[in-house]
Amino acid sequence: MLQTLEGIQNGLRLSVTTPLEEVEAAAASEDVLVLEFEAFRDGRGFSLASVLRERGYAGRLIAAGKVLPDQARHLRRSGFDAVELQPGADAAAWARMDQAFSAAYQPATEAAPTIWQRRRAASNDRDLEALAERLNREVEGKSAPEIVRAALDPALGLRVGTISSFGAESAALLHIIAKERSETPVVFLETGQHFLQTLSYRTQLTKALGLSDVRLVTPDAGEKATLDVRDDLWKTDADACCDLRKVRPLARATAGFNAIITGRKRYQASTRAALKPFEVLDGVLRINPLADWDSEDVEAWLVEHDLPRHPLVEQGYLSIGCWPCTRAVEDGEDARAGRWSGMDKVECGIHLGKRQAAA
Numbered sequence: 001m002l003q004t005l006e007g008i009q010n011g012l013r014l015s016v017t018t019p020l021e022e023v024e025a026a027a028a029s030e031d032v033l034v035l036e037f038e039a040f041r042d043g044r045g046f047s048l049a050s051v052l053r054e055r056g057y058a059g060r061l062i063a064a065g066k067v068l069p070d071q072a073r074h075l076r077r078s079g080f081d082a083v084e085l086q087p088g089a090d091a092a093a094w095a096r097m098d099q100a101f102s103a104a105y106q107p108a109t110e111a112a113p114t115i116w117q118r119r120r121a122a123s124n125d126r127d128l129e130a131l132a133e134r135l136n137r138e139v140e141g142k143s144a145p146e147i148v149r150a151a152l153d154p155a156l157g158l159r160v161g162t163i164s165s166f167g168a169e170s171a172a173l174l175h176i177i178a179k180e181r182s183e184t185p186v187v188f189l190e191t192g193q194h195f196l197q198t199l200s201y202r203t204q205l206t207k208a209l210g211l212s213d214v215r216l217v218t219p220d221a222g223e224k225a226t227l228d229v230r231d232d233l234w235k236t237d238a239d240a241c242c243d244l245r246k247v248r249p250l251a252r253a254t255a256g257f258n259a260i261i262t263g264r265k266r267y268q269a270s271t272r273a274a275l276k277p278f279e280v281l282d283g284v285l286r287i288n289p290l291a292d293w294d295s296e297d298v299e300a301w302l303v304e305h306d307l308p309r310h311p312l313v314e315q316g317y318l319s320i321g322c323w324p325c326t327r328a329v330e331d332g333e334d335a336r337a338g339r340w341s342g343m344d345k346v347e348c349g350i351h352l353g354k355r356q357a358a359a
Contacts, residue, residue, distance in 0.1 A: 003082035016045035037065040053079035056226035072098035077108035132278040147289040161185040162261035166202040167320040171307040178209040191245035193322035242348040259285040
């Protein structure tokens with residue numbers, strides 16, 4: 001809800017006629033920006049707020065000057081946190097107009113889905129949920145290659161991609177996918193903080209398996225410049241670092257897919273204990289061919305097919321992510337004990353639905 005504020009507010013004050021590049025430069029060092037509207041019909045302030053939010057500005061935005069209660073909802077949806085009330089203004093009218101409508105048709109910076117997105121998601125979710133239930137029945141007791149084959153069946157009409165970290169166990173799933181359809185898109189999140197061994201292994205494995213569509217996805221440069229200018233966000237907020245480097249880029253990179261193959265397994269974490277071969281997450285069919293595999297199954301597959309190993313495995317790295325948040329595991333430790341060691345964190349967030357991630 002848009003906050004209403006009495007009196008002149010502290011913060012850098014800029015006219016909405018200020019060029020965008022000057023506003024962005026100011027935003028880089030200011031926690032509070034007050035954007036002053038000089039005319040009731042001037043829409044530039046809405047655009048400035050929207051662009052700032054889209055490019056990662058996390059500070060406080062306050063609207064001031066010639067604005068009307070009728071514009072309350074539009075201010076909030078454009079990214080404003082509050083409005084500086086003129087003397088004698090009716091705060092109740094602002095609150096009433098802000099909440100006059102519960103949904104919108106056009107997308108905005110706020111996270112709430114539009115009416116058409118809700119309708120489409122509800123329809124898609126129903127269709128995909130039914131498909132997931134049917135496929136889970138059909139693949140019960142079947143092997144991982146058979147699950148992949150079922151997912152890639154052209155008759156389903158799915159737009160399928162896969163996510164791979166090119167980590168300790170990745171070769172098994174990528175081998176299965178390559179045997180079935182080597183041109184399947186493989187998304188690799190190039191966070192900028194991988195071990196050099198991981199990058200070399202990605203090149204080696206891509207060539208060995210004949211993968212023809214490996215896509216390297218990087219964080220948005222504007223978001224990174226705003227949120228992690230010193231490349232040390234992992235020190236203070238590992239969740240925010242994962243969101244910047246993995247969750248957001250993956251959402252953009254997989255927007256054209258309605259089905260994603262993952263290498264998740266039940267044994268890896270408590271959050272994956274109930275994993276099924278097919279499930280629906282945020283309107284996308286997630287396919288988990290290795291759901292019931294354990295580390296012995298992975299090892300057996302790697303040996304049987306003589307697949308290249310990640311070079312860090314022999315040094316005790318049994319689950320490999322970004323170097324700041326990964327360590328080798330000790331004898332007797334769980335394979336994922338080296339991920340985010342010492343933190344209350346077991347997932348980077350790309351495999352959590354929006355509801356789980358917000359919890």
